[in-house]
Amino acid sequence: MLRLVIGIVIFLVTLAVIVARPHRINEAMAAGGGAVVMLLGQFIRPAEAVSVLANEWNVFGFFLGLMTVSALADEAGIFETFAWLAGKWGKGYARRLYFAVFLVGTLITVFLSNDATALILTPVVYALVTRLRLPVLPFMFACTFIADTASFVLPVSNPINILVLNSFHSDLGTFLRYLLLPSLFCIAFNTLLFAWLFRHDLNLRYDLSDLTPAPSGNRGLIRFATAGLGIIAVAYLVASVEQFPLSIVALSGAGMLLLGARYFHRLDVNKLRREISWSLFVFIGGMFIVVRAVENLGLTAAFGNRLLQLAGANPLTAIALTAGSTALGANLINNVPMALVMISAVREMLRVPLGHPALIYATILGADLGPNLTTVGSLATMLWLLILRRKGLEISTLEYFKLGVTVVPLMLLIGSLLIWVRL
Amino acid sequence: MEILCAIGERRGVELIQRVAETLPNDSSLILLHVINTGPRRDLETVGGPLRHVPVREHNVDAAEETAGRNALEEALAAARATGFAAETRLERGNPEHVIVEIAQQVNASLVTLHARENFHGHPRQGPPSVGHIARFVLDHAPAYVLLFRERT
Structure with missing residues (x-):
């Protein structure tokens, strides 16, 4: 009984530190610390912990590939190009631009994950609407909400999906059978409801001449990166159907974009290294061990x-x-x-x-x-x-x-x- | 008489028109737009320690500067059309603090601004009808403050 109580306390303290982050302790340190305490308290054996982490290689590889692909796509100017196209498509009407941002957010979320939309597209849209002197609020909400709402269209749309599917070995057909309808409904509902809630703010015009002439950057690289992302998207679909590990697709896609960036002389390895959140791996690894220890109880x-x-x-x-x-x-x-x-x-x-x-x-x-x-x-x-x-x-x-x-x-x-x- | 007009992103022309309707045009106007630098600092911390957010300084700078300059140019044209002598200033920082500082610096006799930049969803009367920038300026400006509500 005492052992059970101690295990629960370690778990709850780990979660509390993750949420509250006292003394600027980050989530990775909290999860890693929780895992170490669980190991020291023998709530999980070291061999079992190693086996748990080894079994999740697909999840770790997918996270690494996904973050690299997003960072390289951003460096190539894909996000700015999409935002610029949305601005053109809006034809000077804030409401049209709003729907275009939802569409771009959905596409990016579906194929590059929710983080790419929430963390990379959002600042780009922020710059766009600031330049056009439109209200920032509705557009920021569009980006943050659609990042979650569109994140169960495909397994790759949210790393959480891979986390779950990796444990149950589910195929794309079953995934789509259960989640395609809910995701289409949620995207439509979210888009229309927000367009209505912010209808006054969106009843504005903007001057198309306030848009930059075209996104700066290497046009060849933008074309290459767009084609590369298209190939990665198709490969994701095929791999999901065939139940082929998605981490291999993500890492291969990252490798392809790396080669392209190098060919176009736009590869900055140090910058890329900074753009990848390495502490995320410690956080997820730590949580795998902590949760397995709780499962053992x-x-x-x-x-x-x-x-x-x-x-x-x-x-x-x-x-x-x-x-x-x-x-x-x-x-x-x-x-x-x-x-x-x-x-x-x-x-x-x-x-x-x-x-x-x-x-x-x-x-x-x-x-x-x-x-x-x-x-x-x-x-x-x-x-x-x-x-x-x-x-x-x-x-x-x-x-x-x-x-x-x-x-x-x-x-x-x-x-x-x-x-x-x-x- | 020096009048400091705090120009927002969209409704600068409307503010100048209201000033022209209310005050004689023998005053000179200082049209001030402040680029709010607070959001940029926050943007960098959006991801927290687990997620890196690539804030594109150059692009955001350019966007904010373009928006600010366009707003000031429109307001300047409106001021000249109504017979006011006017000059523009583009500053960066915390808007409410910068407005008060500049008012002090130029020894302004009057500070004018909208009670709230955007009224959508907010009542036109009562405490929420005055935004936090206007409220701070009202409390701290070293001069008379004239707030304009949105026309009904």
Whole structure:
């Protein structure tokens, strides 16, 4: 009993430090520290920890490949080109530009992941709308929300998806069967609802001559990078169908773009090294070990069984509860640890007759959409609010919460319903 | 009489027209636009320690500068059209602080600005009708302050 309590305390303290970051301790140090304490306390054997990490090579490789591809695409000027094209397509109407930003955000999220949209496209759109003297607020919300809303169209649209799918060896057909309808619905719902909510701000014109003549950069490299991304996108699809490791596709794609950047004399290895978040690997690795230790204590299994008990015999309730609790947990403890906890819980749930593979996709739905629920759902959201306040575009935490609480539960509920109809 | 007009990104012309309707045109106007540098610093920390955010300094600089200059040029044209003598200043920093500092520096007799740059979704009366920049200027400016609400 004491051992169980100590294990729970280590887990909770690790999560608390990840969320609160006291004394500027970053998430990677917290997760790594938690893993070391779990190992020292023999909640997980060193051999088991090594085996856990080795089994996740596809996840680590995918993260590395994805970050490299995004950084090289950014360096080639792809994001600026897309934003510029959106500005041209807008034809001077803020509303048209708004829809174009949603479209670009969706495309980038689908093939380059949610992080590429939230972290790389957002500053580019910020510069674009600043230059056009349009209100920044609706466009920033468009970028941050669509990054999550469009992140379950394909397995590669969010690294969390790979994290989950890697544990269940699911194929693209099954993924699309359960998640294509919910993702299309959520994208359409998000786009139209925001266009309506910000209708006054978007009822403006801008001067096309305020756009820069064309994005600066090497045109040959832009063409090469665009073609390269197209090839990577097709390769992702084929690999997902064939259940070929996506990390190999991402790393090969990164290699191709690296060669292109070198050919066009735009490769800056030191800059590229800085653009890759190496501490992310420590964070994920640490969390794999911490969650496995908690799994060894039987906690995640108990959590999964409790969810099934709450759902009773109703599969729709089980799906909605799984998606809802994952989303809620993502807001409380960050979506990476929550997804790992849910993977372990769902593995247990699938062992009983009531468990259904649809629960895997309900987990993805909750983990991907969840961070939009509150301002504390993701660090990016919190900081964007700060930025907007400084810009004089005041929106209170309550106002944001109202937006999140209106949009996300509805999307989760209808998303769950759309997963359920495909059972 | 030196009047300091704080020009926002979009509604500078409207502010000058309101000034022209309210004050005699024998005053000289200092048209000030402040590029808010706060968001840039925040942008760098968006990702937190786990995610690197490539803030493209050059592009953001150029965008902010272009937007500011365009806003000032439009306001300057409007001021001249209404018979005011006017000059422009483009500054960087925290807008409310810079407005107060410049007012002090040029010994302005009056500071004018919109009560709020964007009224969408905000009531036109009551405390929220005055934005935080206008409120700070009202509290700290070393001169009279004239706030304009959006026309109804």
